[in-house]
Each structure stands twice: as structure tokens, then as C-alpha cells.
Amino acid sequence: xxxxxxxxxxxxxxxxxxxxxxxxxxxxxxxxxxxxxxxxxxxxxxxxxxxxxxxxxxxxxxxxxxxxxxxxxxxxxxxxxxxxxxxxxxxxxxxxxxxxxxxxxxxxxxxxxxxxxxxxxxxxxxxxxxxxxxxxxxxxxxxxxxxxxxxxxxxxxxxxxxxxxxxxxxxxxxxxxxxxxxxxxxxxxxxxxxxxxxxxxxxxxxxxxxxxxxxxxxxxxxxxxxxxxxxxxxxxxxxxxxxxxxxxxxxxxxxxxxxxxxxxxxxxxxxxxxxxxxx
Amino acid sequence: xxxxxxxxxxxxxxxxxxxxxxxxxxxxxxxxxxxxxxxxxxxxxxxxxxxxxxxxxxxxxxxxxxxxxxxxxxxxxxxxxxxxxxxxxxxxxxxxxxxxxxxxxxxxxxxxxxxxxxxxxxxxxxxxxxxxxxxxxxxxxxxxxxxxxxxxxxxxxxxxxxxxxxxxxxxxxxxxxxxxxxxxxxxxxxxxxxxxxxxxxxxxxxxxxxxxxxxxxxxxxxxxxxxxxxxxxxxxxxxxxxxxxxxxxxxxxxxxxxxxxxxxxxxxxxxxxxxxxxxxxxxxxxxxx
Numbered sequence: 001x002x003x004x005x006x007x008x009x010x011x012x013x014x015x016x017x018x019x020x021x022x023x024x025x026x027x028x029x030x031x032x033x034x035x036x037x038x039x040x041x042x043x044x045x046x047x048x049x050x051x052x053x054x055x056x057x058x059x060x061x062x063x064x065x066x067x068x069x070x071x072x073x074x075x076x077x078x079x080x081x082x083x084x085x086x087x088x089x090x091x092x093x094x095x096x097x098x099x100x101x102x103x104x105x106x107x108x109x110x111x112x113x114x115x116x117x118x119x120x121x122x123x124x125x126x127x128x129x130x131x132x133x134x135x136x137x138x139x140x141x142x143x144x145x146x147x148x149x150x151x152x153x154x155x156x157x158x159x160x161x162x163x164x165x166x167x168x169x170x171x172x173x174x175x176x177x178x179x180x181x182x183x184x185x186x187x188x189x190x191x192x193x194x195x196x197x198x199x200x201x202x203x204x205x206x207x208x209x210x211x212x213x214x215x216x217x218x219x220x221x222x223x224x225x226x227x228x229x230x231x232x233x234x235x236x237x238x239x240x241x242x243x244x245x246x247x248x249x250x251x252x253x254x255x256x257x258x259x260x261x262x263x264x265x266x267x268x269x270x271x272x273x274x275x276x277x278x279x
Numbered sequence: 280x281x282x283x284x285x286x287x288x289x290x291x292x293x294x295x296x297x298x299x300x301x302x303x304x305x306x307x308x309x310x311x312x313x314x315x316x317x318x319x320x321x322x323x324x325x326x327x328x329x330x331x332x333x334x335x336x337x338x339x340x341x342x343x344x345x346x347x348x349x350x351x352x353x354x355x356x357x358x359x360x361x362x363x364x365x366x367x368x369x370x371x372x373x374x375x376x377x378x379x380x381x382x383x384x385x386x387x388x389x390x391x392x393x394x395x396x397x398x399x400x401x402x403x404x405x406x407x408x409x410x411x412x413x414x415x416x417x418x419x420x421x422x423x424x425x426x427x428x429x430x431x432x433x434x435x436x437x438x439x440x441x442x443x444x445x446x447x448x449x450x451x452x453x454x455x456x457x458x459x460x461x462x463x464x465x466x467x468x469x470x471x472x473x474x475x476x477x478x479x480x481x482x483x484x485x486x487x488x489x490x491x492x493x494x495x496x497x498x499x500x501x502x503x504x505x506x507x508x509x510x511x512x513x514x515x516x517x518x519x520x521x522x523x524x525x526x527x528x529x530x531x532x533x534x535x536x537x538x539x540x541x542x543x544x545x546x547x548x549x550x551x552x553x554x555x556x557x558x559x560x561x562x563x564x565x566x567x568x
Binding site: 243251 | 318455460
């Protein structure tokens with residue numbers, strides 16, 4: 001049975017009212033429920049403008065966007081935001097409460113939850129994201145990585161079906177990136193659709209299989225990470241760099257027949273070792 | 280000549296209960312290109328601030344030890360404006376550094392503050408624009424530029440002061456990959472032309488491992504590794520992974536694919552091209568035997 005569509009974008013065109021220039025040009029896109037998808041492209045390619053359509057912050061000028069079948073033009077941000085949680089790039093734009101607990105409970109209070117239940121739920125999420133020890137701390141005392149996790153917590157707390165993360169790895173170290181990947185996998189196992197907007201090619205190569213690439217307001221490629229990220233033309237057009245193992249695999253392709261996702265380190269090593277051991 | 284001597288430096292920010300730096304020693308020779316890396320919160324940025332005098336002059340806290348530049352300039356005894364022509368600093372977010380209405384004026388701004396005369400100022404602005412390859416941007420406003428262009432302008436305005444040391448704190452953190460590579464290439468070019476001493480803090484090591492001549496790794500306020508990139512990415516890989524520092528994938532493949540009887544023969548490949556060469560050579564050798 002085909003899975004439900006979480007996001008459907010059809011012939012989407014968008015420009016800001018005072019501007020002549022189209023920021024999004026005829027975007028067509030389907031994301032199934034339960035997928036993990038990366039939307040990639042350089043700064044200014046239109047990625048953030050696109051995801052702001054997913055919870056109705058922006059409405060299409062032409063075409064439509066549907067979230068679980070709901071046309072975003074016919075529903076308010078408040079309705080859509082319960083289904084689609086957006087985590088923006090800069091935590092400082094999102095954080096404002098005086099304690100980590102208050103910050104995490106904010107949305108639930110808005111939704112009219114009973115305070116005790118809201119607190120229980122917030123505590124559960126903060127524990128999952130390793131922030132429980134800070135519940136009475138000011139969010140502004142947290143490190144950059146912790147602030148990012150807090151913004152994820154304050155969205156996850158109201159249990160949206162779709163989680164959209166805008167550049168979660170910018171300015172993060174390797175250990176923190178690994179932790180984000182674990183969080184993404186875990187919430188995905190719980191059935192949630194996860195959309196990661198990023199230009200971090202190595203992060204996508206390591207963790208995400210389904211990739212959409214944007215350049216200058218258009219989708220220029222979509223498919224498996226091994227096909228898309230190793231396509232020189234696409235990467236050049238999007239001003240992205242090919243992942244290191246992708247570049248090595250392309251150069252070795254004459255000799256080595258790679259099977260599976262060779263962008264992942266263990267598979268790359270296994271495939272090369274097999275070839276080296278062949279007589 | 281020794282460009283930087285850091286001796287027994289410890290620093291604790293006011294209001295913080297933990298030491299950000301704990302008894303750090305580091306010596307850098309003139310002309311070196313040093314990468315400083317380590318997990319977030321390890322003290323990298325604090326160490327940079329000790330080199331350019333923001334600590335102890337701007338950030339308050341408890342400070343111990345000495346930082347001496349070119350064997351005579353004690354950083355704690357000079358005002359930041361006196362240090363500006365000696366140590367140039369470039370930050371993560373170029374927007375926080377750019378404040379004038381055009382690129383040309385931006386580059387001239389630091390020079391005006393140093394009291395440099397107008398003719399010399401014009402010469403230096405031209406020189407910096409050319410050196411960074413941004414002459415075509417001279418009349419643009421910084422906010423019209425892309426992140427990568429902004430970062431090049433920030434570097435130009437620092438370089439125009441002719442510092443002998445350039446300190447960059449995660450200059451590519453907010454840039455997309457192509458712009459990051461662009462900025463790093465510009466730095467290599469500067470290094471070649473000026474023989475300036477460069478200290479760069481970065482997380483993305485695969486871009487820098489092939490370029491720098493020394494890698495300093497920090498963790499919890501201390502320097503735990505200080506070696507050549509070859510040493511670090513061959514023999515310290517486990518330690519790096521444990522503290523959460525990214526090792527270039529080419530080096531990881533190399534380490535896991537090949538076992539060498541003689542460690543002297545090991546040379547980690549920093550680029551996919553080098554890795555492929557090593558793999559093809561290994562195949563030839565095994566076919567022959």
C-alpha cells in the first residue's frame with residue numbers, strides 16, 4: 001500500500017509582494033510520511049523560502065502546497081504548525097523564555113494544555129535530548145549546540161508529524177552533528193517525517209539517503225544521495241562540493257564496481273577491500 | 280623568529296565557575312600556518328582572544344600567564360589598538376565586523392583609526408582589494424554581498440593594516456561549501472605572497488588538513504595534541520574521534536584499509552585524488568606479488 005503523502009508541492013511559484021523577482025520557480029515535490037529527506041543548495045537558493053511554505057508562514061503565489069492533504073492556502077499557520085514543526089537556523093531568533101522548562105512548555109501553554117501535563121511532557125522531551133539538567137537554567141546560558149537542541153525540544157514537545165530543521169549542523173562540531181543524526185533517526189523511528197535543510201554535504205553523505213537539490217529557486221535534482229551528490233553537473237550548478245568518498249568512488253569506478261551506498265565509510269571500505277583482494 | 284609565545288596562560292570569564300583555559304603553553308614561529316581545532320567549548324576562541332589582546336583588555340575575568348609577540352610585545356601591557364597592526368582578527372560572522380557603507384570605506388576604516396596618511400591609505404586599500412581579488416566589489420555596500428564575499432572584505436580590511444599575524448576564528452562556519460573553499464584558497468594565496476603567520480580555528484578539517492603545517496587540538500581548556508597534520512590524522516585518530524573531532528574520511532579509509540609493517544611508510548592522503556592513487560598503487564603491488 002502506498003504511504004500517505006506528508007508534503008505535496010505542485011507548480012509552486014513564489015515572490016515577495018514588493019519584488020519583481022521569483023524566489024521559487026515552479027517547484028514540484030512529494031515527500032512521503034516517515035521519510036528522511038535532505039533539501040540542499042547554497043545560501044540564497046530558496047531552501048528556507050520553500051520550507052516556510054510547509055507550515056503556511058508563506059502562501060504560494062501560484063500553485064499549491066498540501067500538508068497531509070490540507071491545502072495551506074485554506075488553513076491558518078496555527079492549524080498547520082501543529083502538524084509541521086519548523087526549527088530555524090539561529091536559535092537566538094527562537095528562544096525568549098526565562099528558563100529552559102518555560103521555553104519548552106511555551107507552545108503547550110498556547111495550545112491550552114493543563115500545566116501539570118505540559119510540564120510532564122516537557123520534562124520527558126528534555127530528558128530525551130539531554131537537557132534535563134538545565135531545566136531551571138536560562139536558555140541564554142546554554143552553549144550553541146545546547147541552544148539548538150532546546151529549539152528542537154520546544155518543537156518536538158507538541159508532537160508534530162513533520163519536523164523541519166533549517167541548517168541544524170552550521171557551527172556545530174563533529175560530536176554534536178553525530179548527536180543530531182541520532183535524534184533525527186530516533187524521531188523518524190517514531191514515525192515522523194524529517195526534512196533537513198542543509199548545505200553540509202558530508203553530513204548528508206553520512207546520514208541521509210533521499211536528497212533534493214535546489215539552485216536559484218528551482219529544484220535541479222532529486223534522488224538517492226549516491227546519484228545526486230556524485231553528479232558533477234548538479235553539484236556545480238548548486239555550488240556544492242562533492243563528498244570526499246563520492247569523488248574517490250567516481251575516480252575508482254573504472255576499476256571497482258561499487259554496490260550499496262558507497263558514501264558511507266564502512267561500505268566504501270568493504271567494496272574497495274573486495275576489489276583489492278580479487279585476483 | 281618566534282611570532283607567538285604563550286606561557287602558562289589560564290583564563291576564567293567573570294561570572295563563570297570554570298576555567299576556559301588551563302595552563303596553556305604554545306609557541307608559534309613566524310610564517311607558520313597553524314590550525315586550532317577541538318569540540319565546542321574547548322577554549323579555542325578564548326585562546327585567540329588572548330593572542331589579540333581582547334583578553335585581558337576587553338573580556339573581564341581572572342587571567343594568569345604571559346602572551347608575548349615577536350619576543351618583545353607583552354600583550355597584557357599593550358592596548359588593543361596598539362596590537363591591531365600586529366595581530367589581525369577575523370571572526371565567524373562577517374556581518375558583525377562590517378559597518379561602513381562601501382567596501383572601499385570599510386577597508387579604509389581600520390587605517391583611518393591607525394592615523395595613516397591619505398596617500399598611503401589609498402595605496403593600501405588598492406593593495407588589499409587586489410590581493411583578495413575583490414576589486415570589482417569596491418563600491419558595493421557590505422550588506423549587498425554574499426557571505427563569502429563579506430568574509431573576504433573582512434579579511435581585506437584586516438590585511439590592509441599589514442598585521443604580522445592573522446587570527447581567524449571559524450571564518451567559514453556560516454558559509455556554504457563553495458564559498459568556504461573560496462575563502463580558504465584566498466588564505467593560502469595570502470600565506471604564499473606575504474609569509475604571514477596564520478592561526479585558524481576550524482571544525483571542517485578536510486579543507487584545511489592538506490594546507491596547514493601544524494594542527495593543535497584542544498579539549499576542556501587544554502592543548503592535548505600539537506603535531507603535523509600527517510602525525511595527527513594517522514596516529515591520533517582514536518583520540519580525535521573520542522573527543523568528537525572530525526577526521527577527514529580519506530584518512531579514515533587509509534587507516535582501516537591498509538596495515539603497514541613499517542609505520543614510517545605511512546602517509547595519510549588528505550584528498551580523494553591522493554587516496555585513489557594509494558589504492559591503485561596497492562592493487563599494482565598485490566598483483567605483482
